Amino acid sequence: MAGKPFIIAGGGIGGLAAALGLARKGRASIVLEQASQLGEIGAGIQLGPNAFHCFDYLGVGDEARAGAVYIDRLRLMDGLNGEEICHIPLDEAFRARFKNPYAVVHRADLHGAILDACRAHDLVDLRTSHRVEGYAQDDGAVTVQVAGKDPVKGAALIGADGLNSPVRAQLVGDGDPRVSGHTTYRSVIPTDRMPEDLRWNAATLWAGPKCHIVHYPLKGWEVFNLVVTYHNDVEEAVAGVPVSKDEVRRGFEHIHPRAQQVIEHGQNWKLWVLCDREPIENWVDGRAVLLGDAAHPMLQYMAQGACMAMEDAVCLSEMVATHDDLDAAFEAYRARRVVRTTRVVMGSRLIGEYVYHPAGASAQMRNAIMSARTPDEWYDRLAWLYGGNGLEEG
Numbered sequence: 001m002a003g004k005p006f007i008i009a010g011g012g013i014g015g016l017a018a019a020l021g022l023a024r025k026g027r028a029s030i031v032l033e034q035a036s037q038l039g040e041i042g043a044g045i046q047l048g049p050n051a052f053h054c055f056d057y058l059g060v061g062d063e064a065r066a067g068a069v070y071i072d073r074l075r076l077m078d079g080l081n082g083e084e085i086c087h088i089p090l091d092e093a094f095r096a097r098f099k100n101p102y103a104v105v106h107r108a109d110l111h112g113a114i115l116d117a118c119r120a121h122d123l124v125d126l127r128t129s130h131r132v133e134g135y136a137q138d139d140g141a142v143t144v145q146v147a148g149k150d151p152v153k154g155a156a157l158i159g160a161d162g163l164n165s166p167v168r169a170q171l172v173g174d175g176d177p178r179v180s181g182h183t184t185y186r187s188v189i190p191t192d193r194m195p196e197d198l199r200w201n202a203a204t205l206w207a208g209p210k211c212h213i214v215h216y217p218l219k220g221w222e223v224f225n226l227v228v229t230y231h232n233d234v235e236e237a238v239a240g241v242p243v244s245k246d247e248v249r250r251g252f253e254h255i256h257p258r259a260q261q262v263i264e265h266g267q268n269w270k271l272w273v274l275c276d277r278e279p280i281e282n283w284v285d286g287r288a289v290l291l292g293d294a295a296h297p298m299l300q301y302m303a304q305g306a307c308m309a310m311e312d313a314v315c316l317s318e319m320v321a322t323h324d325d326l327d328a329a330f331e332a333y334r335a336r337r338v339v340r341t342t343r344v345v346m347g348s349r350l351i352g353e354y355v356y357h358p359a360g361a362s363a364q365m366r367n368a369i370m371s372a373r374t375p376d377e378w379y380d381r382l383a384w385l386y387g388g389n390g391l392e393e394g
Contacts, residue, residue: 009166015161015291027320029123046103058114074088132147137286157288159171184271198258211231213263214229
């Protein structure tokens with residue numbers, strides 16, 4: 001591995017975190033981003049304590065904390081009757097248990113904190129307008145093909161290029177992502193447009209039959225992030241398409257008026273059709289390895305996509321630093337990450353079906369079980385997730 005840079009396909013949160021992690025271990029990298037400038041689309045993102053464990057490892061803990069809003073609770077509401085089902089306190093007891101907070105942040109602010117650290121490090125070479133198309137390798141190097149440009153050579157290739165990863169297409173060859181049939185609509189509005197009786201310092205989820213609504217404050221309470229999702233059985237994957245408010249309303253006509261008003265106050269709605277992939281074991285092909293959504297794309301329902309990508313970056317950086325042999329480093333990384341990320345991929349599907357979207361007797365069962373849990377019982381159930389930092393075994 002000595003003397004040659006790692007090539008990283010993708011300049012999103014996972015790719016930049018990998019570059020920063022490697023740099024802090026003395027390894028150079030070249031980040032190839034297909035867009036003409038580095039940045040993040042989207043709006044709010046939820047960060048569990050495991051994300052902050054990763055920030056601290058990467059040396060950007062203070063910067064990540066500075067842009068976050070520290071909510072008081074995770075709140076689950078019944079979308080039909082408008083009543084609270086349960087909440088999980090995120091107070092001092094939570095922080096004491098997990099050694100870090102739970103927070104929400106604008107995705108661009110999080111990406112910017114990692115990007116600034118990469119730009120400040122002389123071992124990270126950031127290149128935009130570089131779309132990776134494939135790779136070739138021999139015993140000593142990997143050669144990455146880039147659309148319309150000269151190939152880029154390095155010690156290894158890290159495919160952090162997302163849901164439709166060309167690196168994964170070559171490494172795994174499993175075709176198109178799985179379209180879930182769930183459509184998410186997103187909006188960000190000024191706080192003064194948010195209904196006063198819903199301006200809660202919480203990540204709030206209204207659960208209803210085949211739909212749910214999420215809202216929480218962002219950017220020092222300047223805006224609220226709105227995310228509404230419902231099953232409309234669409235079969236085509238689309239992303240970031242502007243839609244009318246009438247289209248958004250269509251999936252929520254059966255929901256309690258108190259929750260429906262979130263849609264009425266939203267503006268400039270855009271839709272995303274949610275996709276994931278079946279979990280796989282083969283993340284490695286010689287000198288090529290997958291990371292983040294390229295390895296384990298997941299539905300949004302556990303709010304762990306970016307967190308898992310950062311954990312991957314931490315783990316990969318540590319394994320590269322502690323193994324002299326690239327094959328051993330990549331295998332150790334894969335072995336540590338496959339089971340945990342698969343648990344989150346499959347858990348996200350199950351939560352979407354049986355916690356966020358059930359109806360009738362199934363919803364009544366959910367309410368009875370979840371309302372009966374104490375804070376400590378919730379913390380016990382979440383310990384496997386929020387206690388992680390990417391370095392644990394299995």
